[in-house]
Amino acid sequence: MKIHIPFNKPCIVGSELIYVGQALAGGHASGDGPFTLRAQKLMEEHFGARRILLTNSCTAALELAALLCNIVPGDEVILPSYTFVSTANAVVLRGATPVFVDIRPDTLNIDERLIEAAITPRTRAIFPVHYAGVGCEMDEIMAIARRHNLLVVEDAAQGVFAKYKGQWLGTIGQMSCYSFHETKNFSCGEGGALTINDPALEKRAEILREKGTNRSQFVRGQVDKYTWVDIGSSYVLSDMLAAFLLGQLENMEKITARRREIYLRYSSMLAPLVESGLIRTPFTPQHCTTNYHMFYLLAADLAKRNALIEHLRQAGILAVFHYVPLHSSPYAKSLGLPQSDLPVTDDASSRLLRLPMYYDLSDREVAEVAEAVLDFYKNRKTL
Numbered sequence: 001m002k003i004h005i006p007f008n009k010p011c012i013v014g015s016e017l018i019y020v021g022q023a024l025a026g027g028h029a030s031g032d033g034p035f036t037l038r039a040q041k042l043m044e045e046h047f048g049a050r051r052i053l054l055t056n057s058c059t060a061a062l063e064l065a066a067l068l069c070n071i072v073p074g075d076e077v078i079l080p081s082y083t084f085v086s087t088a089n090a091v092v093l094r095g096a097t098p099v100f101v102d103i104r105p106d107t108l109n110i111d112e113r114l115i116e117a118a119i120t121p122r123t124r125a126i127f128p129v130h131y132a133g134v135g136c137e138m139d140e141i142m143a144i145a146r147r148h149n150l151l152v153v154e155d156a157a158q159g160v161f162a163k164y165k166g167q168w169l170g171t172i173g174q175m176s177c178y179s180f181h182e183t184k185n186f187s188c189g190e191g192g193a194l195t196i197n198d199p200a201l202e203k204r205a206e207i208l209r210e211k212g213t214n215r216s217q218f219v220r221g222q223v224d225k226y227t228w229v230d231i232g233s234s235y236v237l238s239d240m241l242a243a244f245l246l247g248q249l250e251n252m253e254k255i256t257a258r259r260r261e262i263y264l265r266y267s268s269m270l271a272p273l274v275e276s277g278l279i280r281t282p283f284t285p286q287h288c289t290t291n292y293h294m295f296y297l298l299a300a301d302l303a304k305r306n307a308l309i310e311h312l313r314q315a316g317i318l319a320v321f322h323y324v325p326l327h328s329s330p331y332a333k334s335l336g337l338p339q340s341d342l343p344v345t346d347d348a349s350s351r352l353l354r355l356p357m358y359y360d361l362s363d364r365e366v367a368e369v370a371e372a373v374l375d376f377y378k379n380r381k382t383l
Contacts, residue, residue, distance in 0.1 A: 004316040005369060008183045011359040013254060016247030023243040031236030032219070035243035042249050043193065047168040051196040053209055054237040054245075058157045058179035058192035062090035062127075064235055065153045065175045065194060067208050068201050069125045071096045078118050079127040079155075080110040081327040082345045087127055087155050088326050092335070096124065100327045102342040106283045107131065108352075111344070112140040119148050128173075129155040133185075133293030134284050135164030138172045145173075153177065156195075160186055161252050162291035174198040180245055185255055185293055188245035191237050208232040258359050259292035262366055266295045266355060269370035273297075278377055295355050296322070297373070302350040308376050309353060315372045317356065325349050 023035050036054050043052045055061045071077065073095030079087050081100035088098045099118050104111045108131045115126060126145055128136040138154075145152045152173030156162075159169035160178050170176035175198070180191035194209070196202050206216040212232030217223045237245075248255070266281075273279045280298040284290045299305040305321065312319045326332055327340040355369055 001314050001316050003313070003318045005318065005356050005361075005365050006358075007318040007320050007354070007356050009358045009360055010182050010187060010189070011255075012247070013251045013359065014247040015250070016244045019243035019247050020240055023240045029238060029240045031238060031242075032216070033239030033242070035239050035246050036237060039242050039246045039249055040193075042246065046249075046252070047171055047195075049168075049171050049195050049197065050199060051202050051205070052178075053194045053196070053205060054242055055192045055194055055209065055235045056237050057086075057190055058155075058177050058181065059086040059089070060233075060235040061177035061192040061194040062086050062153070062155065063093060063233075064205065064208055065177055066090040066094050066096075067231070068175060068205055069151045069153065071124050074122060075124040076120060076122045077125045077127055078115055078123060080129050080131075080345070081325040081340065081342050082108060082131070082323050082349060083129040083155065083326065084157070084323065085326065085329075086157075087129060088332075091127070097122075097335070097337065098326070098332075099123070100337075100340045100342060100345075102344050103131075103348065105344050105348070107134050107136075107285065107288075108348055109134065109136040110141075112137040112144070115141065115144050116148075119144075119150070123148065123150060125151040125153060127153050127155055129157075130159035130162065130169050132282055132296065133158050133162045133169075133291040134282070135159065135162060135169050135288045138164050138167075142172065151175075154195075157181075157192075158184065158291075158293045160184065160291060161256055162293075163289040165287045166289075170195045171197055175201065180248075185259060185291055186245065186248040186252060188237075188241040188248065191241050191245055204230065209235040255359055256291055259357065261363075262357060262361055263290075263292040263295050265363065265366045266370055269367065270297065270373060273374065273377055279373075293357075295357050296352050297355070298348065298351045299353060300351070305351050305353050307380075308373065311376045312369070312372055315368075317369055317372055319356065319369075320354050321349075322352050322354055323349060 071094040075096040154176035156170040157179035218226035
């Protein structure tokens with residue numbers, strides 16, 4: 001069966017292609033050109049962030065954050081197992097040990113009630129992940145971090161334009177990391193950003209991002225030449241991609257409004273299955289404002305989830321499962337990490353299914369997806 005409703009599709013909503021053409025015509029297609037500066041400034045002003053630096057991926061931003069935390073071999077970093085591998089890789093690349101903590105059954109975010117018990121004298125930082133654009137319980141996490149003198153790096157890959165208690169995700173911890181991958185709400189294909197909320201980290205962040213050089217100071221005329229002053233790597237985003245991203249960022253409200261419409265249509269049409277206890281759909285606490293990044297459902301068990309994926313595929317609809325828990329991965333086992341007992345993580349991973357969610361998804365297509373899910377349960381009374 002040919003897929004006619006994909007899981008994701010990139011969109012153009014404004015001046016993206018015009019800006020890309022201008023970037024090329026202006027003769028500055030590499031990093032930190034005029035469109036990079038405009039995109040960074042737009043986000044800094046909109047989110048009230050001290051400093052935002054575009055990177056070539058959220059993975060790069062996480063690696064930068066780990067470097068800025070001065071994580072070294074022997075350190076430990078607390079994070080959820082239910083996340084993308086980049087969150088853990090940033091830690092492991094520094095020679096440190098990821099310490100996996102279970103997630104909450106309601107939001108699927110790291111369970112803040114379990115963090116303190118995981119802290120040891122070797123703990124250096126906490127990396128909470130804002131799953132599906134819903135904020136972690138940051139007040140409690142920040143309080144724990146203050147008690148134990150730990151750094152907090154928000155993995156806000158899915159959290160751009162979402163809020164926790166009225167504050168933008170990514171502006172609460174000492175640092176945060178955004179993603180602009182093609183599957184995210186606002187995209188340039190591949191891209192990310194490091195948000196710096198602690199002024200003490202700002203100068204070194206520029207240097208590490210620019211291959212360990214003081215090139216940013218040179219560009220601003222603060223030094224007469226730039227040279228190698230620290231470790232670093234090539235974390236800068238191409239200005240052509242920044243140009244495309246700027247077109248998306250200028251339309252954050254428009255994109256979010258459409259995603260909200262899609263999300264609410266799914267919620268309304270699938271409500272009978274929720275009420276009958278056949279599935280569970282996303283939960284957003286009252287003190288959080290979601291960005292509608294994802295619409296998922298939790299089936300009764302692994303077999304039913306997989307059967308539903310296949311049913312949708314036969315209908316020409318691509319729905320997907322999400323993370324395989326990191327603590328159960330081959331590489332985590334090769335590190336000799338202690339066996340983690342994370343029952344909520346294991347359960348959610350085995351039952352979660354993500355429905356198609358993108359800006360250009362039409363109302364007719366949303367209805368087709370929802371009706372296919374309803375049809376699956378209608379024709380399987382025992383489920």
